[in-house]
Amino acid sequence: GFKMGIVGLPNVGKSTLFNALTKTAAAQAANFPFCTIEPNVGEVNVPDARLDKLAAIAKSASIIPTRMTFVDIAGLVKGASKGEGLGNQFLANIREVDAIAHVLRCFEDGDVTHVEGRVDPVADAEVIETELMLADLESIEKRRANLVRKLKGNDKEAQQQDRLLAMAQDVLENGQPARVVEVSDEDAKAWKMLQLLTTKPVLYVCNVAEEDAATGNAHSAAVAEMAAAQGNSHVIISARIEEEISQLEDDEAAMFLEEMGLEEPGLDRLIRAGYELLHLETYFTVGPKEARAWTIRQGTMAPQAAGVIHGDFEKGFIRAETIAYDDFVSCGGEQGAKEAGKMRAEGKAYVVKDGDVMHFLFNT
Numbered sequence: 001g002f003k004m005g006i007v008g009l010p011n012v013g014k015s016t017l018f019n020a021l022t023k024t025a026a027a028q029a030a031n032f033p034f035c036t037i038e039p040n041v042g043e044v045n046v047p048d049a050r051l052d053k054l055a056a057i058a059k060s061a062s063i064i065p066t067r068m069t070f071v072d073i074a075g076l077v078k079g080a081s082k083g084e085g086l087g088n089q090f091l092a093n094i095r096e097v098d099a100i101a102h103v104l105r106c107f108e109d110g111d112v113t114h115v116e117g118r119v120d121p122v123a124d125a126e127v128i129e130t131e132l133m134l135a136d137l138e139s140i141e142k143r144r145a146n147l148v149r150k151l152k153g154n155d156k157e158a159q160q161q162d163r164l165l166a167m168a169q170d171v172l173e174n175g176q177p178a179r180v181v182e183v184s185d186e187d188a189k190a191w192k193m194l195q196l197l198t199t200k201p202v203l204y205v206c207n208v209a210e211e212d213a214a215t216g217n218a219h220s221a222a223v224a225e226m227a228a229a230q231g232n233s234h235v236i237i238s239a240r241i242e243e244e245i246s247q248l249e250d251d252e253a254a255m256f257l258e259e260m261g262l263e264e265p266g267l268d269r270l271i272r273a274g275y276e277l278l279h280l281e282t283y284f285t286v287g288p289k290e291a292r293a294w295t296i297r298q299g300t301m302a303p304q305a306a307g308v309i310h311g312d313f314e315k316g317f318i319r320a321e322t323i324a325y326d327d328f329v330s331c332g333g334e335q336g337a338k339e340a341g342k343m344r345a346e347g348k349a350y351v352v353k354d355g356d357v358m359h360f361l362f363n364t
């Protein structure tokens, strides 16, 4: 599955957000910087109205959304790269995620201590990014030192690694994150394997006060500008509102949202934004027993998409019967789509499209 790491300075609302995401009180929100030692991991459903629609048409007995994993990575503070706070361990946790949800404090509240003594989300973002850049630089230096012997032996893989590490080092030493490095297609895989922290895509989560949830505020506007300049994305959320919503029944939640002037829970937007950031898509399998959503990367071909369900589906792949989401809906289901000639037989080279309803045929 895909993993998003929630990072941010202490007291910006990470635990509150994580609790709302996972609807548990397990990750206790407290006005205390280092309360979380083990990273908290939570799986969340990816909201998708299309899945409910497909299930209604096919009268599926159960609905199974696709899932995304969030990891609450607390304890990242100024000096983390030098092992301050619980620095090093948290940096290791960040290495393992696919993308970073960076929570920024965009609310004023004299009762909640800010570690830097002021509310300035853009400066906060820089504090964290600087730690990540320093951590990358340190690991690059170590790794390059370890490569020296192999380089003497004319090892091609080592040469490629060293060349890429040098490129990253160069931009980092100039105060920029490694993600600004442009990598050729041939180097793409090795580059990714380096797992540099500042190559991970970032989604800024502006945690605003309840009354600013619908509109944002000056702080979130400043973050939006920064994000756009970096080519990263941002969402505006009130972690407090999300926490309240997560404890309500669906109909109550809908009323509450309307009162707050919100069209949908911020968490839905957050999860969707994460999806976009990671270039993920969804395809569906639909039948009387269940309607289910599956996650793939954009550009995935049919056999590999089948492999998400089961390895045997990929190995023995013969072909896929495919109906586009819109056709499935407008024809009133599989039978109707078939009769209208909207069911396609697709082979191994078919690139699955977002929303496709798939049925895989395979040899066992």
Ligand code: GDP
Binding pocket: 008, 009, 010, 011, 012, 013, 014, 015, 016, 017, 028, 029, 030, 031, 032, 033, 074, 107, 108, 109, 112, 207, 208, 209, 210, 238, 239, 240
């Ligand atoms: P973390 O250290 O980043 O995980 O932050 P927490 O989620 O524990 O939140 C720290 C404190 O800030 C808690 O007392 C929260 O209730 C409070 N807090 C979180 N979000 C908001 C918000 O939008 N407005 C206000 N006023 N307080 C908030």
